Amino acid sequence: MRPKEVIMAGLGCVVNEEGRMKTKTILAVILALFCLYACGGIDIPSDKDVFRALENYCNTELGDNAKIVSFNRTNGTMGHIRYTIYFDAELEYLKDGCLIEYQIAAGHFFEANSPSCKDITSPEFKVRHGERRKISGMMDLEKTEKGWIKARETTPSIKWVEGK
Numbered sequence: 744m745r746p747k748e749v750i751m752a753g754l755g756c757v758v759n760e761e762g763r764m765k766t767k768t769i770l771a772v773i774l775a776l777f778c779l780y781a782c783g784g785i786d787i788p789s790d791k792d793v794f795r796a797l798e799n800y801c802n803t804e805l806g807d808n809a810k811i812v813s814f815n816r817t818n819g820t821m822g823h824i825r826y827t828i829y830f831d832a833e834l835e836y837l838k839d840g841c842l843i844e845y846q847i848a849a850g851h852f853f854e855a856n857s858p859s860c861k862d863i864t865s866p867e868f869k870v871r872h873g874e875r876r877k878i879s880g881m882m883d884l885e886k887t888e889k890g891w892i893k894a895r896e897t898t899p900s901i902k903w904v905e906g907k
Contacts (some may be wrong), residue, residue, distance in 0.1 A: 748788050788884055793828050794889040796884055800893050801834070809834045812875065825894055831852045831876050831904070836870045877904040 788796075794814045800809055811832050818829040840858035863869060870876070880901030883894040893899065 754769060787819065788822060788826055796891055796893050802897060808838050809836045825885050827883050828880055829881045831879045832876050835875045836872060838846060839872050840870055842868045842870065876904040879904045
């Protein structure tokens with residue numbers, strides 16, 4: 744007579760009277776999990792990937808006028824072909840200048856000692872070398888053969904959280 748078999752809820756593992764799972768079932772579950780991982784079923788950008796994409800974007804927009812000194816990933820969601828990352832960061836300005844209101848980068852565009860800066864009287868739009876400002880925002884990333892990058896046709900949504 745065959746030992747009694749019980750189906751465990753959720754896993755579908757077969758257990759005999761002594762409480763031992765059958766080896767074939769265990770191996771099938773392990774193989775399925777390995778295939779899911781190996782086939783890229785679980786693929787989200789690391790904090791390092793996100794920082795690198797944000798840093799590349801800031802370098803393109805701000806040049807050598809500012810750098811990211813701190814970064815914190817606050818959330819993220821996986822879409823069909825893109826990953827949307829939400830973050831907080833802090834920028835340090837490397838030159839004196841001003842923030843001109845364009846819809847680029849952080850809703851403002853930095854200009855170092857530009858003639859445009861002379862017309863700006865509001866202190867929140869003037870920055871000094873070594874000054875830090877906090878930003879918060881979101882950015883769409885896409886996976887390439889060489890890693891995660893900012894999605895080409897998108898502009899990150901970034902706002903100033905703290906400043907003068």
